[in-house]
Amino acid sequence: MTKKLMKGNEAIGEAAIAAGAINYFAYPITPQSEVAEYMTWRLPEVGGVFVQAESEVAVGNMLLGAACTGKRVFTTSSSPGISLMMEAMSYMAGDHLPVVIVNITRGGPGLGGILPAQSDYFQAAKAGGHGDYHAIVLAPSSVQEAVDLMILAFDLADNYRTPVIVIGDGMIGQMMESVEFPAKYREPVNPETKDWPLTGAKGRKARVIKSLFLDPKLLEKNSFDLAAKYKVIKEKEVRCELYKVSDKNRLLIAAYGTMARICQTAIDELEDEGISVGLFRPITLFPFPEKEIFRETAKANIRAVLTVEMSMGQMIEDIDRCIKGKKPLDFYGRTGGIVPTPNEVKDKVRQMLAAK
């Protein structure tokens, strides 16, 4: 298949179609509006449906209803829009419903700005809504990876009957990169092959999907069921990537999304100066690569760990929890839409090594 040059937002839309997901509900917001624009002409071509809702609250509830049918459903939005969907998100988790939610993150809090940010880590990785739940969170660092993880997201959502968040900073949505799609697109999932969707109870016992359990024993059971599911997800679905990790590394940088690519440039340039630094890139923010980051930071050659984020420091709390105080941990971040440069990362690394 010929490689195409696509904007991240367009590629995310096309990837959903490649995954057989043709039911899309959304409300435009910068920096992800191109997904909706793309879908307005692309979905009719494949017999799909795009409902532009009156607000993101409505989008959340449309997803909740549509997901009950067992068909693949999804939305795309950006930070403030995602916040508005959090009630429905909690319901969908409680209802064990598969859904894919894309957050092309912008600067916050509040209405914030339209430039790239990673300040929605807590909301995504720690469950932004109420109740004992989690969503699987996938964080691509390139347009191609956004495509691959979108397709994976629908599979994970179906396999585990859970909401899956694909989170990319604004750069993922806005930048252009060459991209390839699978030669063969998936057929839309047939709900009749599943034993839970609401497809009309004619000739069979009616099914009920709900998250309301007034009997505390039943509500606790639902939370036990969710927890059991998350335990399996934590065992089987952890994904991460290492870059230039070796026993020569003096320091390990942890970064995700496009921030990791900026750190890669810094690492390449530091290497030219004779400073060896490795990169640990979580791809799943939930489940977090707990054992993997512990294993890498515990190595004798690693003197310290640096977390770099487009935020005031959010993922660093997971890193801190996982490395269990084995190594000194430091942070560098910019926020509000300002992206740390390779030079800023290099300066921070030099400063940390000089302080030893």
Place this chain on the structure above:
Amino acid sequence: MSQPVPFRYPVFSRRIIIVVGGFGSGKTEVSVNLTKYLAGIDPIPPAIVDLDLVNPYFRSREAEAEMEAMGIKVIVPRGGNFFADLPILLPEVKGAVESGAGRVILDVGGDSQGARALGSLSDVFPPDGYDMLMVLNSRRPFTGDLAGCCKVMSRIEATAKMRFTGLIANSHMIEETDPEVLWEGYHLAREVGREMNLPLAFLSAKREVLEQMDTTGLNCPILPLTRSMLKPWEKKTGPTGL
């Protein structure tokens, strides 16, 4: 003095050059490079208007400092609005088009939506006093073939209430651009030109790619490009030097 560049550079007789293209066409990179090239040969420094009301990132305003250092007048919203995704059309735009002495290059963002800004200015442009050039990238989903290009261009013309006067062949895959991509774009632009009766104003591509290939047979002016719309991991400082 470096060795002479073998390319035949484009020549423009009209004062107003409107560069139009969908996102991913490379329109902004072309506009910025064209303006810098004209700054080197025109007696009066040119002005560039960032009319990109559609794209929130990677706009010509990001190359502002570099262009201003070359004497180019950069017309963009100021202050917080520099970063806004609002449809801001500055009064200076009309002024530069109507009464400026130097060349004016307009970087018109997005697609037919982006061209709406142009439509609101259409009565300002002197008839036959402007070039309106469509930037084509054959590796983009909407402009990969003749039918796609014609459809997109007709839509833009309808919204802008203006007619194209020429084409720019700018097929690219950013860092993965190779001669094959350039030739593909050249042939497509020729095909579109025949269909829509438009000349190929020039072919533009990364200087490194052009210098490494045999350009015999590329029967059109050529504008070599130096990338200025860089991703954060490709440059040393942040957007606008923040």
